């Protein structure tokens with residue numbers, strides 16, 4: 389298939405591009421390099437440096453007779469979305485709608501959307517399944533929900549088939565070791581842990597140990613990015629072959645606390661990681677765990693690489709390679 393991947397140089401997008409190219413799909417990347425990294429661009433893909441909000445860039449990409457769109461180009465820092473919602477509205481909502489309009493205009497039928505567990509907000513029960521009420525607690529989560537709702541309308545009105553993949557805590561790096569450019573200015577736990585392990589940060593700050601969990605720190609469902617990538621390819625096959633939309637959670641069904649993550653990282657890097665407990669970060673739910681049964685039933689997907697050892701081992705080449713460069 390001829391596939392357009394927006395944000396194909398970014399953290400998750402670059403993994404999917406490599407796997408799409410491995411399966412001999414013809415890939416076009418549209419990325420503005422605001423967060424993406426050139427070293428993570430698969431040389432087998434065609435690169436358009438541009439933005440989903442720019443009509444000329446979109447026309448250039450769609451002029452290449454795209455058949456499927458994977459959309460990753462969006463902001464993802466939930467905390468920042470609460471202080472600068474305009475930035476998130478502009479890119480995550482306006483940018484995606486302009487992309488969707490181009491999809492309709494160019495008669496593209498298939499759209500794979502990078503959604504998030506943030507659409508649910510604080511859990512009313514665990515594990516969270518797809519029927520759980522959707523009450524985003526941050527504006528970032530709202531932008532993902534707003535696009536899911538638009539996708540439903542566009543699907544009904546314009547016959548687009550789409551997949552909305554609700555990631556839980558995406559982490560790790562390519563299990564095949566092909567992607568080595570680390571994320572710019574990360575705020576998520578695992579990259580911050582690894583930056584601390586390799587000496588780029590003095591210490592990891594742990595946001596609260598007074599939650600109602602066994603060790604007092606928050607629990608999350610960490611899912612390896614290589615597992616996420618596999619789910620995207622299966623999702624594409626599903627919406628094409630079944631001619632149906634697909635809305636599924638992508639997680640492992642079990643969770644780990646922040647302290648468990650630090651311990652696993654210490655074992656992987658074989659050294660102590662300096663950390664300090666500070667106060668809670670506003671808006672952190674204490675426990676988020678996915679039910680991914682639906683993804684298993686519909687696309688036969690299950691996490692394979694998401695044990696903590698594999699997660700941190702896969703991050704070592706990225707962080708320790710960069711440490712040696714400094």
Ligand code: UFG
Nearest residue numbers: 504505506556557575576577580593594595606646669672
């Ligand atoms: N944490 C720390 N110190 C840090 C960073 C994180 O203690 O420096 C803690 C957080 O308080 C939280 C846990 O580690 O308890 C995970 O935090 P992340 O920032 O890595 O991830 P979040 O769970 O806040 O959010 C992530 C994505 C969202 C997505 C969500 C779904 O960033 O986009 O997972 O579960 F919606």
